[in-house]
Amino acid sequence: xxxxxxxxxxxxxxxxxxxxxxxxxxxxxxxxxxxxxxxxxxxxxxxxxxxxxxxxxxxxxxxxxxxxxxxxxxxxxxxxxxxxxxxxxxxxxxxxxxxxxxxxxxxxxxxxxxxxxxxxxxxxxxxxxxxxxxxxxxxxxxxxxxxxxxxxxxxxxxxxxxxxxxxxxxxxxxxxxxxxxxxx
Amino acid sequence: xxxxxxxxxxxxxxxxxxxxxxxxxxxxxxxxxxxxxxxxxxxxxxxxxxxxxxxxxxxxxxxxxxxxxxxxxxxxxxxxxxxxxxxxxxxxxxxxxxxxxxxxxxxxxxxxxxxxxxxxxxxxxxxxxxxxxxxxxxxxxxxxxxxxxxxxxxxxxxxxxxxxxxxxxxxxxxxxxxxxxxxx
Numbered sequence: 491x492x493x494x495x496x497x498x499x500x501x502x503x504x505x506x507x508x509x510x511x512x513x514x515x516x517x518x519x520x521x522x523x524x525x526x527x528x529x530x531x532x533x534x535x536x537x538x539x540x541x542x543x544x545x546x547x548x549x550x551x552x553x554x555x556x557x558x559x560x561x562x563x564x565x566x567x568x569x570x571x572x573x574x575x576x577x578x579x580x581x582x583x584x585x586x587x588x589x590x591x592x593x594x595x596x597x598x599x600x601x602x603x604x605x606x607x608x609x610x611x612x613x614x615x616x617x618x619x620x621x622x623x624x625x626x627x628x629x630x631x632x633x634x635x636x637x638x639x640x641x642x643x644x645x646x647x648x649x650x651x652x653x654x655x656x657x658x659x660x661x662x663x664x665x666x667x668x669x670x671x672x673x674x
Numbered sequence: 675x676x677x678x679x680x681x682x683x684x685x686x687x688x689x690x691x692x693x694x695x696x697x698x699x700x701x702x703x704x705x706x707x708x709x710x711x712x713x714x715x716x717x718x719x720x721x722x723x724x725x726x727x728x729x730x731x732x733x734x735x736x737x738x739x740x741x742x743x744x745x746x747x748x749x750x751x752x753x754x755x756x757x758x759x760x761x762x763x764x765x766x767x768x769x770x771x772x773x774x775x776x777x778x779x780x781x782x783x784x785x786x787x788x789x790x791x792x793x794x795x796x797x798x799x800x801x802x803x804x805x806x807x808x809x810x811x812x813x814x815x816x817x818x819x820x821x822x823x824x825x826x827x828x829x830x831x832x833x834x835x836x837x838x839x840x841x842x843x844x845x846x847x848x849x850x851x852x853x854x855x856x857x858x
Contacts, residue, residue: 547858551735551756556792564790572735606744608792610737610857673794674731 538649540620540635542642546595549574552583553673556601556608569614570601573670579621583672586665590631592621594668597640616640619668629656630667722833724804724819726826730779733758736767737857740785740792753798754785757854763805767856770849774815776805778852781824800824803852813840814851 543549552573557563574595575583582588595618600611616637623631634655638644647654659667727733736757741747758779759767766772779802784795800821807815818839822828831838843851 548734550732551758553794554738554754554756555794556740556754558790558792560790570738570740572738574735606742606748608740608742610739613858674797 538625538633538651540618540633540645540647541593542637543576543593543595543616543618543620546574546576546593546597546616549576549593549595550580552594552670558601567598568601569598570608570610571596571598573597580672582621582666582668583670588621588666588668590622590624594619594670613640615646626651628652630659630663632656632659632667634659722809722817722835724802724817724829724831725777726821727760727777727779727800727802727804730758730760730777730781730800733760733779734764736764736778736854742785751780751782752785753782754792754794755780755782757781764856766805766850766852767854772805772850772852774806774808778803778854797824799830810835812836814843814847816840816843816851818843 552575554570554572556570557567559568561568572595574597576591576593578589579592579594582592588594595616597616598614600614602609602611616639618633618635618637620626620633620635621631622633626633629651634647634651636646638646656667659669662669736759738754738756740754741751743752745752756779758781760775760777762773763776763778766776772778779800781800782798784798786793786795800823802817802819802821804810804817804819805815806817810817813835818831818835820830822830840851843853846853
């Protein structure tokens with residue numbers, strides 16, 4: 491964590507004040523600290539935030555799968571999903587180890603079954619795994635996020651990545667925590 | 675069609691030969707003409723041949739669909755298919771008109787239904803539409819080919835494109851004969 495200077499608090503400690511003035515200074519300090527607290531946690535959250543994967547629809551399609559009612563993952567991942575990978579992640583599929591900068595997409599759409607066919611519906615969630623050993627040291631070097639309906643403004647995982655995502659992915663530790671496999 | 679010189683035939687017409695020699699010359703001529711015939715039809719087929727779409731797995735994924743037993747297209751296209759487009763074809767999806775050089779892929783894989791999920795199996799056929807107004811003037815400017823199991827050496831459509839492919843695609847004339855629509 492970086493130290494952040496608080497001009498108002500510093501000034502109040504150097505200045506002789508009336509009682510009322512001191513009370514005001516304390517309030518300023520309190521407000522200042524509260525602001526610092528918010529700023530600090532904002533910085534902490536910022537540091538661990540997964541980037542929205544701009545342009546991912548042009549990345550390479552790795553594989554797809556349909557998860558149907560009755561499947562153990564149906565509640566979370568029911569529908570048709572497509573896996574996409576950026577250039578660095580493609581290399582990771584080949585070598586089994588993903589370099590910082592690798593991004594893997596789990597693009598989940600509704601699957602509409604009708605007339606003996608399954609077609610794609612609306613986007614349910616856009617899942618992202620972003621590799622950065624430093625930023626995401628606590629979760630195997632991967633950041634996890636899900637954007638509801640693919641909306642960059644609606645992240646649904648946030649600081650719950652460890653329990654909501656990584657916990658399952660630990661099963662894949664030998665493959666650098668990645669479930670999907672490149673399909674020719 | 676280009677004229678192809680047949681040295682052996684020309685030489686035989688200029689040379690005075692014995693009966694046996696004349697018979698040999700006739701045989702040489704016949705063999706020469708047969709060779710010419712093969713070469714000529716090879717040239718004609720060459721002109722209308724669809725290129726194998728090298729590198730298509732890195733092109734942009736447009737959309738996917740699963741066609742199941744009971745669907746009218748099940749016999750031909752049962753399984754899960756993915757549509758890919760090269761850069762020029764992507765522009766075509768946007769404008770509704772596809773420039774020469776546009777290539778659209780219909781990548782058909784077996785769809786394996788088990789445990790309340792549908793997963794991808796082996797490649798059944800790699801379908802290709804290649805736009806070239808001159809080469810494929812007879813079929814809306816599009817060349818059609820299917821490579822069995824994705825094998826470049828096993829084209830299955832050949833000169834049957836008009837009946838095997840284009841006939842259905844005429845229904846989409848207003849969209850430059852393309853069925854698929856870009857899905858965000």
